[in-house]
Each structure stands twice: as C-alpha cells, then as structure tokens.
Amino acid sequence: MERHNDKMLNNAALLFLVAAIGIILIQWMMSPTYKNTTAHVHAAMLSDDMLLLPYQLKQMYDDGSIADYTLVYLGDQESEIPGFQNQLAVPLADLLMKKNLNALKAQKQLIVLGDEETQAMIAAQLLVAQGIENVQVAALDRDFLINETLSGLAPDKYESHDEKAGFNYVLFFKNESDGTAKRKSNAILPDTQIEIKSVAGGC
Numbered sequence: 034m035e036r037h038n039d040k041m042l043n044n045a046a047l048l049f050l051v052a053a054i055g056i057i058l059i060q061w062m063m064s065p066t067y068k069n070t071t072a073h074v075h076a077a078m079l080s081d082d083m084l085l086l087p088y089q090l091k092q093m094y095d096d097g098s099i100a101d102y103t104l105v106y107l108g109d110q111e112s113e114i115p116g117f118q119n120q121l122a123v124p125l126a127d128l129l130m131k132k133n134l135n136a137l138k139a140q141k142q143l144i145v146l147g148d149e150e151t152q153a154m155i156a157a158q159l160l161v162a163q164g165i166e167n168v169q170v171a172a173l174d175r176d177f178l179i180n181e182t183l184s185g186l187a188p189d190k191y192e193s194h195d196e197k198a199g200f201n202y203v204l205f206f207k208n209e210s211d212g213t214a215k216r217k218s219n220a221i222l223p224d225t226q227i228e229i230k231s232v233a234g235g236c
Contacts, residue, residue: 067163073161087178094183103121103141105137107147110122123137125155128160143167153171157169
C-alpha cells in the first residue's frame with residue numbers, strides 16, 4: 034500500500050513538473066522578442082520626424098500625401114477616422130500580438146493615433162523596439178484630429194494643442210537616454226532678512 038502511494042506521489046510530481054515546463058515554454062514562445070536596443074529606441078523617439086504636428090497633418094491632407102500612410106488607431110473600439118484610406122484599429126493592449134505585428138509590418142508608412150497623445154508615444158516605442166521603423170506619431174488625440182484639424186485648423190493651433198504643451202517628450206527622452214536628468218529647485222528665497230527677537234515672559 035505504501036509503495037502504491039509513493040508511486041502515485043512520484044507520478045503527480047512528474048506531471049506537475051512537465052506541466053510547469055510546458056507553461057514556461059508556451060510563454061517563452063508567445064512573448065515578444067525585441068529587435069532594437071534601448072539606445073536605438075531613444076534615438077528614434079528623439080528624431081525630428083517622429084512627431085507629426087497638427088499643421089503637418091493638415092498639409093498632408095491638403096496635398097493628398099496622407100494617402101501613402103496607414104493610420105493605426107489605438108482605441109478599444111473601432112472608429113472610422115475620415116481622411117485616411119488605410120486604417121487599422123489595434124488596441125494598445127493587443128499591439129504586440131503576432132497577428133497585429135505582422136499586419137503593421139506589411140504597411141508602407143504608419144501614423145499612430147491614440148485617444149491621448151501619450152498613448153501613441155508608448156505604442157511607437159514598442160513598435161520601434163520590435164524593429165518597425167516606418168512609424169510616426171500624430172501629436173494630437175482622436176477628437177482634436179477630427180474636430181479641429183480636419184474641419185479647418187485655426188492659426189493659433191498650428192504648432193500644438195493643450196495636451197502637446199503639457200509634456201516635453203524630446204526633453205524627457207533626451208535626459209533619460211544620456212542620464213543627465215537633474216532635479217531643479219524652484220524655491221525663491223526672500224532678499225530681506227527676518228530677525229527673530231526673544232520675548233520675555235510666557236505662560
């Protein structure tokens with residue numbers, strides 16, 4: 034009886050070990066492999082060509098060159114963006130799935146658009162790390178593209194809009210890549226000196 038129990042325990046331990054190894058192998062096979070180094074990704078993100086500002090997108094619409102690009106919209110739901118002949122809806126969470134990467138690699142030029150600009154920047158970093166170099170980021174969000182850029186861009190919005198002005202990506206990536214990020218104090222000390230006098234008495 035004891036020998037039978039020992040055999041069952043050994044078989045269970047062996048099955049557990051085989052299952053654990055199988056799970057590890059499956060995860061290893063399904064996990065994305067990055068083709069470019071961190072330094073390469075930083076250099077690409079610092080490139081002057083990475084961000085497409087609203088006025089640049091407006092020019093591309095006007096001269097028809099936008100037809101050469103595929104728009105990659107990162108929203109969770111499919112949304113038809115007017116003006117683009119080629120569009121792919123790929124949620125950010127599914128960006129590194131094999132079928133989505135293969136679809137993106139097959140495109141000539143990519144413009145990544147998110148519900149927020151920061152979302153598109155994250156996606157661009159992941160794609161460049163995967164070896165997809167033909168990618169640019171729309172420096173605006175979906176609503177701004179549809180409601181402002183396509184309907185006629187006002188001169189005071191040519192360079193950027195409120196979200197674009199809120200974060201300096203170039204400065205951030207530059208500091209991160211060369212390790213020179215420094216903290217600065219914004220405290221202002223008064224010019225006058227304050228004299229504290231002791232007061233006699235007390236409680």
